[in-house]
Amino acid sequence: MTAPKVGADPLAEAQRRLLDALPERVLVCRLDGRVAWASALALTLLGRSAGELEGVALSDLVVAVARPPQGVTLLDHLLALPHGEGITAEAVHRSGTQMRIDISASRAGEGTAIVMLRPVPATDLATAVCAHDETYELVFEGAPVGIFHFDAEGVITACNDAFVRIIGSNRRILIGLRMETLPDPTMKRHMRQALSGQRAHYEGEYRSATGGKVTSVKVDFAPIFGATGRVVGGVCIAEDVTERVRAQEALRRSAESFRTLIESAPDAIAVHRGEKFLLVNPALVRLLGYETRDEVHALHVEDVLHADELDGYRHRVPLMLHARQQFPMRELRLRKKGGETITTEVATIAVEYEGGPAILAFARDVTERKALEARLAQADRMATVGTLAAGVAHEINNPLAYVMANLELMAKQLPSLSAETEQEVSFFREALAHSKEGCERVRVIVRDLRIFSRAEEDRRVPLDVNAVIESALNMAGNELRNRAEVVRELRPLPPVLGDEARLGQVVLNLLLNAAHAIPEGAPRAHTIAVATADRDECVEIRISDTGTGIPRELIGRIFEPFWTTKPVGVGTGLGLSIVHGIVRAHGGSIDVESEVGVGSTFRVLLPAARRVTAGTPRARPAPPAPDAPVRSSRILVIDDETRFGRALRASLGAHHDVQLATSGREGLGILLAGEDFDLVVCDLMMPDVSGMGIYDEIRRARPDLTERFVFMTGGAYTDQARAFFEHVTVPRLEKPFDVAEVERLLRRVQADERARRP
Structure with a gap:
């Protein structure tokens, strides 16, 4: 068993070696009264092994002759006695036999206490101590702490090498030194206290009168009693605690830096142990909407948690405090002073704080970030819906175009039916009118749906x-x-x-x-x-x-x-x-x-845009007046939607020579073969060769035809198509369209040709 390591004390191991080397029965107990370590002599006294003693309650090993006051533990009773005083008790051997002892205790540091068990034999203990037998000499000279003896007059009679090193003097000067002549009044006072039969303790800096060395020491004085019970001298045990003091000072500075860091940190920080806040910084106070940290300290941790977070919190806290289990950063909803809920990202670690395990929590308000993420997600969903809307509009427009074209064709053919079937003609005329009205409503809906798509990217x-x-x-x-x-x-x-x-x-x-x-x-x-x-x-x-x-x-x-x-x-x-x-x-x-x-x-x-600047995108060209005369013309229709192409050819075929190409490649071949057309009505998007590809080829091979192009589109624009129309002013027809619009565009082309003639 090793001595408990309290914090990061570098002398814990040295203390263990020291206590094990002393001719004393020593127990190191935690403040809850349970054994953490025992010296070899204590193990022999109690007849137990190190493993058997660890964690055993002191009250199970020692029975006080006079019981402590009601509700006070044995260890607390011993610690409450004046320094150096003890009580008479019985040590319980493993075999069940009991031995009379003198037991005393003193605090050894944060969280621990030293308990001394001194058997009370029939002969005077001091006689054995002062006998200076071979065993004691070995312990005296080999102890890692400084030891010296002094007689009833306060004259140093013996000291070991460790004490010489601590004082920074030499043995010849120290032995025979009358301590009453020392300039340090504290040492003289403690020496006198030991000679009066009491123990004394001193801790602090000591300047050696003979060596001039200043050392941080911890010193214990104890009386030595003779066979008659009279004080015949004393013994002093001195320990150099310079490194420990430095470590404590460094720890203090580190703690101050830690507190300063927490106080000035922009993130909210809290240290809590279960339900109790031990430390909160100003950022946490502001985050929770309070005015002072005292208001937060008065709360329980669960008071600031959203109700849905309580079960998870109650599950995690024991695992962190006792099992030291770590959890990854997570989102946690907190309640502000007025009841408002905020979303935070929280990171937690288990730490030692004020003598016990605690949880250090870092919290950052991500409410705005979560709102932004949600808004971006919503924008992305809206963009997806917009893209879908454009595609749906395109898919609806193509069949709707040929349905409307066929309806229009049927309407034109109705007057040619026999007058004997006027009733049937009236019925069909009404049905066609209703059908066209329904198609027109669908066309308006699709047009409006496309407005809310991404077809035009913030233009x-x-x-x-x-x-x-x-x-x-x-x-x-x-x-x-x-x-x-x-x-x-x-x-x-x-x-x-x-x-x-x-x-x-x-x-x-x-x-x-x-x-x-x-x-x-x-x-x-x-x-x-x-x-x-x-x-x-x-x-x-x-x-x-x-x-x-x-x-x-x-x-x-x-x-x-x-x-x-x-x-x-x-x-x-x-x-x-x-x-x-x-x-x-x-x-x-x-x-x-x-x-x-x-x-x-x-x-x-x-x-308001009162005047359109030169950089403003061009509006679509207005079609010519509907009453301009139109002559019979040759028209090439290029569309991979065969049904629509046939319906358009049938509608225009009554007055014009219409040729149909059912793919972009076929249409391009017809044009490159040298055939002449008054109007080329071409679909914009086709799988083999697009309308843009046809236009680019014709612009190089037959530039005279480019003024006769008209594009048809169902409404699905690619980035390439948008870029194309930024530089090319070709008329566009949005499917579904009235066949009369094609004739209006044909009138404009014919009017432009007449204007160019000399």
Whole structure:
């Protein structure tokens, strides 16, 4: 068994060797009264091995003749006695026999105590001590601590080499020295106390009168009794504790540095043992919303934990305090003074603090970071939905295009049917009209859906705000009509330089918020008013509702991310935050007026673009007037969507010579073969050769045809397509389109050719 290592004391092993070398029965006990170490003589006295003694209670080994006061342990009773005093007791041998002893105790350091067991034999113990037999001489000279004897007059009669080294003098000077002549009054006082029959203890710096050396020492004085019980001298045991003092000083400075570091750390730090806070720094006080650290010290640790964190905390604390198990950094929800919940990242380690195991915790508030991560995740989901919307629009537009083309063709053929079947013609005409109306509604929905896709990546172009509002109203139409009547007051406006998709998102979110503020079931009792106005340098969008309104104390929070008054599962708390960000990014502002029970009005101001600068992207060319004459022409249709190509060829074939190519490669081959066409209607995206690839080849081989190109698209734009249209001003038709639009473009091409003729 080795002596307990208290903290990082470098002399623990030296103490063990010293105590084991002394002619004393020594026990080292923890302050809970259990044995941590025993000297060899103590093991012999008690008849036990080191392993048998470790952890045994002192009260199980020693029975006091006079019992300690009620509720006081034997060790606490001994430590409460005046220094050097002991009590009479019986030591219990392993065999069950008992021996009369004198037992005393003294604190040895943080967390431990030294217990001395001195048998009381029939003969005077002092006689045996002073006999200077061979065994004692060996112990005296070989002890790692300094020892000297002095007689009843205080004259040093013997000292060992260790004492000589500690004092820094030599044996010839020390032996015979009368201690009463020493300049140090403390040493003289302790020597006199020993000669009076009492023990004495001294610890501090001692300056040697004979050697001049200053040493940090721990000194114990004890009397030596003769056979008659009279004090015949004394013995002193001195230990050089310079290294220990230095270590303690270094530890003190380290502790001060540690405390300074904790006090000034930007992260919240606490030391706690179970439920009790032992140390908190100012950052933790601020994090929890308190004014002083005394307020936090008065709390239990569980008081600052979210209810859902308690079970995990109660599971981890015993493992850290007793098993010293470490846990990785984790997220932990804490409760602030006012009850607000915050999310923190917490790292914890087990430490020794103030004489016992404790937990050192570092906490960092990541509430804003988590909100940002959630916003980014939401933005990513929205981007994914936008990409999906563009793809869905493209896939819907292609079949919708040929359905509408066929319906239009059928409508043109109806008048040629026999008059005898007028009833059937009327029926088919009505059915076709309804079908076209349904297709048109799908076309509008798909067009509006594409506005909210990523097809146009934050491109700032001159926008008609009223048109953006109409698209948003179409998107939200079903939700609005079940809640309120919509009142439009859209006045003529100057254009706004902005991104159509993002501004459409602003209007749509505000419309949906207005709808959700109105209870369902009475749409005629409520209104949602949408108005616009030209405010000189700004364009105003005003959306009002007659809903429940917003309490005055909450208006300041409605644009905060993840804050919402809607029930769980209805809103994410991101809508108005995103609206605010988009409006600010466009150089505008947004504010709100609201009254509970009356309704709310959101007002958006956007900078007007009175003049379009040279760097502004070009708007799509306007088609020519519909009443311009058109002659029969040759038209090449290139589209890998065969059904749509056939429907378009059939619709145009009544007045024009239409040739169909069902792949990009086939269309390119026809054009490179030298055939001449008045108009080339080409799909933008095809799997083999895209419309852009065809155009680039024709621009090199037959540049005269480039002015006759028209592109068709279902709405799915790649980065390459967006870059292409930045540099090429080719007309575009958005599927599905009316066949009449092709003829209008043909009129424009024919008009341009007439204008170029001399």
